[in-house]
Amino acid sequence: MDKIDSKNKKTVSSVDEDKRDFLFVTTAGLAIAGGGVTLWSMIDTMNPSKDVLALASTEVDLSPIEEGQSLTVMWRGKPIFIRHRTNEEIDDASGTDVTNLIHKATDESRVKNPKWLVVVGVCTHLGCVPLGQKIGDSKGDFNGWFCPCHGSHYDTSGRIRKGPAPLNLEVPPYEFVSDDIIRIG
C-alpha cells in the first residue's frame, strides 16, 4: 500500500498541468457546444413546422367584392380583412392628420391600390378579431373596425385611433398578381 501511495504522489507531482487544462477546456467546450446544438434542435421542433409554413401564401380573387363590401379570408390561421373602399372612405383615410395618430402612418403607405385595403384582422392589443366586416357590426368611432374585447377603434385605413391597442392593424405582405387577384404571403 505504502509503495503505491508514494508512487501515486510522485505521479501527482509530475502532472503536466497544461495538458490537464487543455483536456479540461476541450472536453467542457465540446460538451457545451454539442449540448447546445442538441438542445436547440430539440427546442426548434416546437417552432412552426414545414406544413404550417407551406400554408403561408393564399390567392384571393377580388372581382366579386363590390365597392363598400368586405371579405374575410384565412391566411396562416388568421383572418385577413379585405375592404373595397368607397371614395368617401379613401378621402377620410388619406385626409387624416398623421401627426395626431397613435401609430403614425399615412394611408398611402398602407395600401397598394387605394381602392383596396388589406389588413390582418387581429387586434394588436391582445389578438381578438375586431368587428366591422359584417353588415350591422359596430364599426367604432372612426367607421373602420371596433374590437369588442378591450375597446380599440380602428379607422378606414385600419389605423388605431382610440383604445389600448399600441399599433395599427398589420398590413400583410401581398402583391397584385393581376388587376383582380392578390397573393397574400
Next chain:
Amino acid sequence: MKNNNENQEQKGVTGWIDKRLPIFTFMNHNLRDYPTPKNLNYFWNFGSLAGITLVIMIITGILLAMQYTANTDLAFESVERIMRDVNNGWLLRYIHMNGASMFFIIVFIHIFRGLYYGSYKYPREILWMLGVVILLLMMATAFMGYVLPWGQMSFWGATVITNLFSAFPIIGDYIVTFLWGGFSVDNPTLSRFFVLHYLLPFAIVGVVALHLVALHQFGSNNPTGVDVKSENDTIPFHPYYTVKDYFGLGVFLIVFAGLVFFAPNFLGHPDNYIPANPLQTPAHIVPEWYFLPFYAILRAVPDKLLGVLLMFAAVLVLFFLPWLDKHKVRSANFRPFYKQFYWLFAIDCIILGWVGAMPAEGIYVLIARIATAYYFSFFLIIMPLLSKFEKVSDHLPSSISSAVLSKKFDNSTKESYVK
C-alpha cells in the same frame, strides 16, 4: 426520539424492510410523532386539503386523458363524448373542472393564512418561495387545461394570454410564434398544451415534496407566531392533527360534492360550450374566476407592455415578501396596524376579482386602477414602513403554552427545555 427508533430495531417483515429502506421510520417521524404546535386553528387545514385536491386532480386527469383527443378537429367532440357516452364521464369531468376551482380556493386561503400569520418570515423564507413556485405552476397548468375542451373561451382565452408575450419589444413576436408553433393558436398549440397540462402536475408534486421538506425543517408556524420553545408547546401529529385534517376534509368534500352535483357549471362560462371559431371573438372574454384579479391589473393600465409587466409583477412580488416585511412579530394578531391593512388588502383582492369580470370601461377602469395601486402599495410601501414603525402589541405571549393557558406574562415554560 430519532435515537429511540434507531436503537429499537423492529421485528418481522416491517423491521426487515425498515432496516434496509427506513420508510417506516420516515413515516413515523413525519406523520405520527411529528411534533406540531398545539394551538393550530382550522386555517392550518388548507395545506393538507391542497395536497389531497392535487391527488384528486391527477387521478381524474389521468382517467380523462384516456378518453380525450388533443386535435382541433376532435377535441370538442371528444369532451362531449366524455360527457354523454363514457361511463360516469360526466362525473369525472365535473370533478376535474370544479376541482381546479376548489384547488385555487384552497390555495388562496392557504396563502392568505400565511400572509396573516407571517408564515413567510425567518426561517421559513424558502418554504414560502416554493409555495409561490407551486402557485405559478398551478396557474400555467390551469390555463392550459382550460384550453383543452377547445370551446370559444378556450380558444380566445389562449389567444389573449399567449398574446401577452407579444408586448415584449423585439423578441415578443418570436416568443408568441414559438408558443403557438405556428401563426395563430391552432393544432400544434393544442397538442403541446395537452402534453404540458399532463406534465406540469407532476412537477407540482415534486415542488410540493420540497415544500414539505422545508416545512418539516422548522415545523409549522402557529396562530401566535411565537416559536415552539419546549415540548409543552407541541402535540404529536397523529392522532391530533390527522383527526382535525380528516374532519376538515369531510367539510370540504361536502362543499365540493355540492358544486359537482348541483351546480357543476356555476363557475364556468357558457361560451365554452360553443366550439372554437377562429373568425369570431366572443363579445366579452373573461378568464376563469381565479385569474380575474390579475386580469383586472392587466386591464387597469392603458399601456400594453406596462400592463403585462404589472400583471406578472403581481405574482412575482410574493417572492420578495420575506424581505419586504421585516417586522419581528409574525402573527397579525399582535400587529394592530398590519392587521387592518391586511384586511383591506383581502378586500382589495376581491374588488380586483370583481372588476376583472366587468367590461373595461367607465367607472370600472377607475376602480381597477385604485385597487391595483393599493395592491402594490401594500407590498412595496406599507409593509416596509410598518416593519420600521409598528410597535409590538403588549399582548404578545412568551410562548405557545402561555398563550393557550392565556397567561400573558408566564415565563415559567420558557425556562424548561429550550429547543
